[in-house]
Amino acid sequence: GAVVSQHPSWVICKSGTSVKIECRSLDFQATTMFWYRQFPKKSLMLMATSNEGSKATYEQGVEKDKFLINHASLTLSTLTVTSAHPEDSSFYICSAPRGTSGTDTQYFGPGTRLTVL
Amino acid sequence: GESVGLHLPTLSVQEGDNSIINCAYSNSASDYFIWYKQESGKGPQFIIDIRSNMDKRQGQRVTVLLNKTVKHLSLQIAATQPGDSAVYFCAENIGGYSTLTFGKGTMLLVSP
Numbered sequence: 001g002a003v004v005s006q007h008p009s010w011v012i013c014k015s016g017t018s019v020k021i022e023c024r025s026l027d028f029q030a031t032t033m034f035w036y037r038q039f040p041k042k043s044l045m046l047m048a049t050s051n052e053g054s055k056a057t058y059e060q061g062v063e064k065d066k067f068l069i070n071h072a073s074l075t076l077s078t079l080t081v082t083s084a085h086p087e088d089s090s091f092y093i094c095s096a097p098r099g100t101s102g103t104d105t106q107y108f109g110p111g112t113r114l115t116v117l
Numbered sequence: 118g119e120s121v122g123l124h125l126p127t128l129s130v131q132e133g134d135n136s137i138i139n140c141a142y143s144n145s146a147s148d149y150f151i152w153y154k155q156e157s158g159k160g161p162q163f164i165i166d167i168r169s170n171m172d173k174r175q176g177q178r179v180t181v182l183l184n185k186t187v188k189h190l191s192l193q194i195a196a197t198q199p200g201d202s203a204v205y206f207c208a209e210n211i212g213g214y215s216t217l218t219f220g221k222g223t224m225l226l227v228s229p
Contacts (some may be wrong), residue, residue, distance in 0.1 A: 006160075034216070043206060043219045044161070093160050095217075106151075106217060108160035 003027055004096050006109035013084055014117055021079045021112045023050075023094030029074035030096035034106070035067075038091040050077040050094075084116045129226045136197045138223045140190040140207035149210035151217070152181060152192045156203045164192070164205075194225075202227045 003026040013019050023033055031052045036044040048069055049057040056069035066088075068080040077096075081088050093111040097104045130136050142150070148169040153161035167174045167181045167190075174181050180193040190207050204224045208217040 004160075043221050046216065046218075049216065091158075095160075105163055105166065107163065108153075111158070111160045113158070 004094065004107045004109040006092075006094055006112050008112060009110060010113040010115075012115045012117065015085050016083055019081045019084055019114060021081075021092055021094075021114075023077045023079070023096070023109055025075045025096045025098075025107075028096075028098045030077075030098070031074060033071065033077040033094055033096045035069065035077075035079050036093045036095070038093060038111075040091075044093060047079075050079075052077075081114065084114070086116045089114055089116045126221070127224045127226065129228065130197050132197060132199060132227055132229050134197050136192075136194040136201070136225055136227075138192045138194075138205050138207075138225065140192075140220050142188050142190060142207075142209050142220075144209065144211055145185075145188065147209040147211050150181070150183060150190050151208045151210070152179075152190075153206045153208060153219075154201075154203045155206060155222075161206060197225075197227050199227045199229055201225060 005024045005026055007022045011019055033050040035047045037047055038044050046059050047062045050069045050071040052071040052074055058064045066082055071077045091111050091113055093108055095106045095108045097106045151166040152164040154164050155161045165176045165179050165181045167183050172183050178195045182191045194201055202225055204222045206222045207220045210217055
């Protein structure tokens with residue numbers, strides 16, 4: 001089946017540093033990928049839609065200069081948390097739909113646990 | 118705001134019982150629904166999906182029921198096992214776009 005990977009699986013950084021998270025579709029191409037964040041015991045909240053070849057689309061309330069997204073290829077999207085602060089600590093998850101229609105199954109990555117000290 | 122919600126935040130069952138997890142949605146334009154299972158510290162795992170032109174779909178030990186009249190979705194797990202313990206999310210897709218809206222989640226606890 002389709003597989004989506006994320007790297008790193010966890011990261012601890014100091015406040016003020018930037019952290020890059022990679023999302024890869026391993027056996028299919030994805031022109032669109034999605035980035036979510038999830039707080040403990042909460043649901044997934046969509047942050048942004050990553051589009052290959054064009055700018056990302058951010059959800060309301062998500063700072064685009066804070067969370068930089070680059071869809072470098074048809075199998076890779078990166079999320080960079082710039083100048084991270086403790087309130088950015090969260091579980092970040094990416095997903096990618098396999099196929100070309102909007103109702104294709106979305107496959108999720110294993111998530112990246114970010115802890116900002 | 119969220120258009121998909123769950124009635125029960127936690128469901129505790131005994132091994133071997135059947136489990137039913139419920140979900141309500143508010144947008145009648147939603148035409149695709151998915152159930153995901155998320156184990157602690159992992160990403161969501163696809164379980165089963167259903168399109169709005171259906172009212173029931175069965176998988177291996179799981180059944181999803183869709184009642185469009187009352188905008189209600191349920192996930193039934195037969196012969197629940199300890200390995201089924203996880204948080205279950207329903208998600209909806211509106212208008213044929215890939216963007217999903219997730220419900221709040223229900224934690225299923227299965228006791229041996």
